[in-house]
Amino acid sequence: MYDSCNCEKSEDCMCAAISSYVHACAAVGIQLPGWRETMCGKYSSVCPSTMVYAYNMTTCGRTCRSRAEPDYTCQVNFTPVDGCGCPEGSFMNEENQCVPPTSCPCYFKGSVVYNGETIKKEGVMW
Incomplete structure (x- = not known):
């Protein structure tokens, strides 16, 4: 949260932080599909x-x-x-x-x- 709020482009930083969290979950076998449907969706349509x-x-x-x-x-x-x-x-x-x-x-x-x-x-x- 600190990194996102202190970032010049807070939405970009928040999406990067959440993406890292999702990847860490996947690494231990926990899949979080669909998370971009409610946030950071612009990054999935490029x-x-x-x-x-x-x-x-x-x-x-x-x-x-x-x-x-x-x-x-x-x-x-x-x-x-x-x-x-x-x-x-x-x-x-x-x-x-x-x-x-x-x-x-x-x-x-x-x-x-x-x-x-x-x-x-x-x-x-x-």
Whole structure:
């Protein structure tokens, strides 16, 4: 409360403080979904057009790259947070856009292979 009242933009500071509290609760297994519906709602409506806001965002398996290569973020115990991310069934591409799986590029040895590009693997062009 002290930090919020002494802040130049008190609403921004209050929302940041409450968000930290909600994250601390989530870290011990207590979920507080919907808290932005009654306060700090302007921060949940600023997602880019291809993304959605959710109270339980994680990084595991959320990118096009994670569909083709091991996703090491899935090996870390990470507390879900509220924020913007791709809707269920879509994945973030290299341009930070959420796309359907059929629009994801291919990957080879860590590099993006865009539609129309060819690579040489074991002496054979693909």
